Amino acid sequence: MNKSKLGLIAESLKELAYGRVSDLMEKLPSDLEDEDLALLVEEAVKLIKSYSEAQKFLEALSDGRLEVEPPARNYFISPFKQLHANLKHLTWQTQQVAKGDFNQKVDFLGDFSSAFNSMIESLKEKRLIESALEKSHEELKEANSKILDSIDYAGSIQSAILPPTQQLDSILSSYFVIWNPRDVLGGDIYWLVGDKEEFAFAVVDCTGHGVPGAIMTMMAVTSLKRAEHEIGFRDPGALLERVNILMRDGLRHRSRGKLYDDGMDIGVCYVDRVKRKVIYSGAHVSLYVCCDDLDAVEIKGNNHSLGYKSSNPNYRFTNRELHLPEITDLYLTTDGLIDQIGFSKGLPFGKRRFKRAIVNNYGSSPEHKRRGLLKEFETHMGDENQRDDVTVFAISL
């Protein structure tokens, strides 16, 4: 009798050893009179319970379900409870790192500690580098905005050296100006001197654009004014010769030993309104004349720039004298307009297109002429960037 009950217990323990725990409890004998046997069954039950609890917990652990509470007071799983605790700790650590908390360290978890800790160190380093980058980015932004502010301010100073509208209006009865520097500042300017009866007007294209170009324009205006003060404005050729020398002297003096080679192109047109006489002299700049019987005609300037090292200080600039019929348009423009590359074919705006615009707008109001020319220019340019400063100074007589 007892033997078969012992056999049942042995069978259950064997099943347990194979990891099969379902229904094991029912297999154990019950209602035992033998005290020792009852004790044996009681311990077997505890063993089976502990084992099946442990099995459930270990399954959860191997699935990574760390939220499962480990069974209390179960000695089978002691090392796994520690593993469970360590994994939970690592999970927390990782979450902290994800939140940007790089203060943490993993202690005494073998190879994992050093791997994890060195990861945190490199993240920390990365963050330091990032914040340094961020800082220098901020500094650059600030420096840039300071530069932009000062360029804006310099832009308004440059506008101040241009002839004021009041002066233009009082001397010229019919005129328009296009002054579009590529940047806030430019290397182009226009100039006007004289009175209603007699005056000279000019466009100037200095080397470069932006800030260096703008500084050159200040010098150009100073030289022009000084030359005009010395010899007047009735002889444009002589004026150019004088400016050539003044610019060369000024620039060589300032850039001695350096590789700078700066200068300018210029067109100066003297007008005697009473005699309807024009004298033109240009350095790489043309005068365009348009009247009733002639289509736009280009009066070329000399093929020589002012102020460069290569500019000959003794160069003689030609004066071209014209007598104007009724209603004549005079146009001066720098190369920024003529040379502008177009969007569709990559071809320059060109003299042909410029002359056509002049002819098309002949006889209309200055504002209409201005808009017509600008529209033509902008259509040609399309999405292409403006390459150079653009200046047009046009008058009607």
Next chain:
Amino acid sequence: MFKEERSGYKFEWKDLGDIEQGRPNLGPTTSVSVYRLMQYTLRDVLITRYGVKAANEILYEAGKLAGSEFCKNLMNLDADFSGFVAQLQDTLKNLNVGVLRIEKADLDNMDFVMTVSEDLDCSGLPLVEETVCDYDEGFISGILKTYTGKEFEVKEVDCWATGDRTCRFTAKLKHF
């Protein structure tokens, strides 16, 4: 200073004395068994004289006072929580108290779970059916109270002595 009657705690960090001066040859550390010898004999006497419940309460209370003084004197209380935890983990390790590992820190609800491995009080004890780290519970609650200014109820849910290899503590805000 040590022996007058009192109605409130009078312990101060300087009562620990100048160990460097006092122990030039033996140094500031001792054997863990000596520490445990004192704690478990004291516990024995406390239980005998006042019963289990009162003894546990006394140990918890003493731990709390120790934790609070430890925190005030050795920790930087201005650190943010993550910095504080890292610092605490480091200090406990350097003083050979135990290896602190946070499992959960819910700062919104002030709900924490942490483990202390290689615990000074219990790691390696014979397995019994009960948690024994009452002093540690108090110690942690003292630290938390000093850092957060709030009362915590700290409970040891797993202990080396209950076969869990590591001591796991839960800390929740105490509701009065």
